[in-house]
Amino acid sequence: MTIGHAHACPEVLGLLVTSKCNITCRHCCNDSQPANSESASFERISQLIDEAAEIPSIREIGISGGEPFLYLKLLKEIISYARTCGYTSSVTTNGFWGGSSGAGRQLDELREAGLGAINISTSPFHQEFLSLSRILGAAKTALSVGLKVTVNIVSTSTTAVDDVRHAFNDLGDRVRFVVMPCLPAGRALTRVEQQEFPAEFTWPLGNCREHFKKLAVDLSGDVYPCCSPGGFTEPLRMGSGHRSTLGEIVKASDQNKLLAVLESVGPGFFLPFLRQQDIDDEIPERFSDQCHLCHFMLSSPKYAEMAAEWADLLVSDLAALPESEWPADNSRLAGLKEFGAQSVLPI
Numbered sequence: 601m602t603i604g605h606a607h608a609c610p611e612v613l614g615l616l617v618t619s620k621c622n623i624t625c626r627h628c629c630n631d632s633q634p635a636n637s638e639s640a641s642f643e644r645i646s647q648l649i650d651e652a653a654e655i656p657s658i659r660e661i662g663i664s665g666g667e668p669f670l671y672l673k674l675l676k677e678i679i680s681y682a683r684t685c686g687y688t689s690s691v692t693t694n695g696f697w698g699g700s701s702g703a704g705r706q707l708d709e710l711r712e713a714g715l716g717a718i719n720i721s722t723s724p725f726h727q728e729f730l731s732l733s734r735i736l737g738a739a740k741t742a743l744s745v746g747l748k749v750t751v752n753i754v755s756t757s758t759t760a761v762d763d764v765r766h767a768f769n770d771l772g773d774r775v776r777f778v779v780m781p782c783l784p785a786g787r788a789l790t791r792v793e794q795q796e797f798p799a800e801f802t803w804p805l806g807n808c809r810e811h812f813k814k815l816a817v818d819l820s821g822d823v824y825p826c827c828s829p830g831g832f833t834e835p836l837r838m839g840s841g842h843r844s845t846l847g848e849i850v851k852a853s854d855q856n857k858l859l860a861v862l863e864s865v866g867p868g869f870f871l872p873f874l875r876q877q878d879i880d881d882e883i884p885e886r887f888s889d890q891c892h893l894c895h896f897m898l899s900s901p902k903y904a905e906m907a908a909e910w911a912d913l914l915v916s917d918l919a920a921l922p923e924s925e926w927p928a929d930n931s932r933l934a935g936l937k938e939f940g941a942q943s944v945l946p947i
């Protein structure tokens with residue numbers, strides 16, 4: 601019996617190409633800022649794109665940072681190279697270029713080079729630097745040259761998501777929205793007040809299956825199974841792209857039991873076990889979402905070790921059962937039943 605497999609067949613290769621950004625959002629998960637100068641070389645990125653061929657499920661190259669539009673020449677080279685290798689590309693940006701006179705021409709050149717979609721991020725923290733009207737301008741420009749546009753709304757406890765959507769009403773249904781709650785990771789740990797996090801859930805549910813469709817490679821070459829701001833923790837690190845190829849790293853992860861449990865039932869599976877450990881005062885009462893719980897749990901070596909043990913026991917229990925008896929009513933499987941996991945397990 602096997603559980604989990606999406607982390608072994610990602611559809612998007614997400615590449616962080618710089619830690620430099622033109623702004624300094626308080627919540628930034630990777631501490632990007634204007635003073636940073638680190639960016640990936642084209643040689644390194646093209647090597648990763650070459651290695652993506654080892655993973656036949658990959659169809660798209662997702663470029664993010666930092667702010668990739670600060671490196672326009674590199675951005676165009678990456679997009680062009682990806683196209684010669686058969687991939688469409690998308691870029692995640694803060695949209696600072698919205699409304700600037702040359703933006704349409706530059707975007708059109710990127711589209712001709714192979715760019716298919718733009719993801720524009722906004723939040724109250726972005727808006728301390730970039731107004732919503734600037735983001736609207738960026739969305740309009742991108743649509744005008746034929747790109748798909750997604751607006752990523754990072755929500756806080758006070759964000760009126762509908763008001764943000766309302767600002768894009770003129771664009772009708774041509775813009776897709778993705779809402780993701782702000783969570784305490786990276787710079788947000790020190791620069792965002794506790795009450796600003798949405799913290800809606802006492803027991804965040806949801807598995808990582810969709811998130812695992814986007815493999816991430818950070819600037820140091822480390823490979824992670826998702827691009828979530830909460831996902832860049834040591835236990836989730838699948839390997840180093842400097843020591844192994846992407847294909848080797850992904851193949852090896854097929855046996856990773858922690859990833860299998862996260863993919864199948866999500867980090868919520870571990871919360872009841874964590875709470876049984878008499879460490880309630882250390883565990884937040886509420887979470888922004890499942891990635892907040894995951895980041896909290898896996899940032900702590902102590903809790904990460906527990907999670908690894910529980911994942912190991914769970915997978916061993918499942919593997920030992922004849923399918924006709926699965927899931928059995930014992931404590932380690934009870935969590936799975938709670939999550940209605942019968943529908944997703946076994947695969």
Ligand code: SF4
Pocket residue numbers: 621622623624625627628629630631632633665666667693694721726
């Ligand atoms: S959240 Fe995005 S726009 Fe803001 S500082 Fe970080 S990389 Fe830049």
Ligand code: SF4
Pocket residue numbers: 807808811812825826827828829830831832836862867890891892894895
């Ligand atoms: S819960 Fe963890 S592994 Fe799953 S998508 Fe969120 S950060 Fe990634």
